[in-house]
Amino acid sequence: MIYCVEVSIKPGFPDARGMGLLGQVDALGVGGVESLTVTDLYFLTGELDEIAVQRIVESLLHDPVVEEAQWQRLEALARPAMQAGSWSVEVTLLPGVTDSVAESLLAGATMIGGDGLHQAATGQRYTLTGSLSQQDVQRIARGLLANEVIQRYHVNELAAPPFVDGGERGVGSGERGAVEVIAVRATDDAGLLAISRERRLSLDLAEMQAIQAYYRAEEREPTDVELEMLAQTWSEHCVHKTFKAVIEYVGPRNTTTNEEQRMPEPEAAGSAVGQAASRTLPAEGEAPLVIDGLLKTYIRAATERAAKPWVRSAFVDNAGIVAFDAQFDLAFKVETHNHPSALEPFGGANTGVGGVVRDVIGVSARPIANTDVLFFGPRDLPWERLPAGVLHPRRIADGVVAGIEDYGNKMGIPTVNGAIFTDDGYTANPLVFCGCLGILPHGSHRTAPQPGDLAVVIGGRTGRDGLRGATFSSMEMDHQTGAIAGSAVQIGHPIHENQVLEAVLQARY
Secondary structure: OEEEEEEEEOOOOOOHHHHHHHOOHHHHOOOOEEEEEEEEEEEEEEOOOHHHHHHHHHHHHOOOOOEEEEEEEHHHOOOOOOOOOEEEEEEEEOOOOOOHHHHHHHHHHHHOOOOOEEEEEEEEEEEEEEOOOHHHHHHHHHHHHOOOOOEEEEEOOOOOOOOOOOOOOOOOOOOOOOOOEOOOOOOOHHHHHHHHHHOOOOOOHHHHHHHHHHHHHHOOOOEHHHHHHHHHHOOHHHHOHHHHOEEEEOOOOOOOOOOOOOOOOOHHHOOOOOOOOOOOOOOOOOOOEEEEOHHHHHHHHHHHHHOOOOEEEOOOOOOEEEEOOOOEEEEEEEEEOHHHHHHOHHHHHHHHHHHHHHHHHOOOOEEEEEEEEEEEOOOOOOHHHOOOOOOOHHHHHHHHHHHHHHHHHHHOOOEEEEEEEEOHHHOOOOEEEEEEEEEEEOOOOOOOOOOOOOOOOOOOOOOOOOOOHHHHOOOOOOOOHHHHOHHHOOOOOHHHHHHHHHHHHHHOO
């Protein structure tokens, strides 16, 4: 039995979400929208009767003070009756994409004795009124209400529940357990590059040739899982190939004369560490400056050269640790989530915060504050200037800010500072820097595993989102990236991470 529950704001109360979306319609170049309201949809299936559904709705799904709810069996659900000048757009997640609200609903139902609820899924219905054409509504649906990277939408039609396995009108999960063997041993160079491109491995020819040589020696072909594991481990995102690369630099040298301020050139280049530079260009015929890894030569070297006693740990763990006082240390981590945020702003920024929070937890610290620095295209960018396949900067900015806010709020971690910059150069590639600060008792992060220690994997379930995220983050983005890498954006689950946090804090003692 499948039930559909509809929850909406009562008449006379402001629909804040609808008004917020209405304010963004102008960015799409669509006029004539008079109103936009939002109804939340919940699809419930299992061994349920109407009494059980009533208990779930009253206890978990709506606030009776400002909201009203109604439900019925899915097979009895009728297409909403639309008056002239009105349109409905129903939006659901794609099957298998992480639905954190549905997961929390299942957990809550169990707590109130609703064990008969076996599956849940969520969606939204947007009702628009005004002088709109079908083309206008499609543009609003695709440009504002739904993100086809992770969602699908239906105009003036009912959405089916996006159950992976389920129900009479659910979507099946397809074949399971199939292992694909990828032929690489006899493939020429063009074929190797085609495999990397088609499977979004983000590996160059030399790397594909190295994989080919290995499997030739093994006298077998790789499976799809093996190839994906090699690609993610060898990705820019995970191994930082650019930071580790040997670079021959032939451009201008540092012209700063203050020894305390300038970054020294490496000794391998023939210049003494700490000497001031007095020229802007290399002398004619001078050998290029050889830099054996930007991170090692400059960033990490500066930290090690300073050798501050209050630096407890740097460049060796999930987050850096510095001394705070005699009792506590502080942990800090910052990372970018640029490509995910360009495709799915809310989810990309959401998991950007989740990632730095995870890394602070990873050094046994309690997260206490978040920060961010964000770069977007102009909010007033005319629609006709927007590149193909790119979300409007206003939508990206609003989604990113909402994603950062949402994750921190649900974990009880405040965002204490940040900055936002706009420029045309960030229209197609926004920059999203997320940071987290944590606190831990001095010496509580153990880094010396012992025989007999147990390894425990904890966290949320894995969905069909986030697949190939490391290799996708290493790709150059173009107008087709969203279409071919839609599943690469992971959907965050702050409630689960909060549970992980509490477990880790208990375990560190």
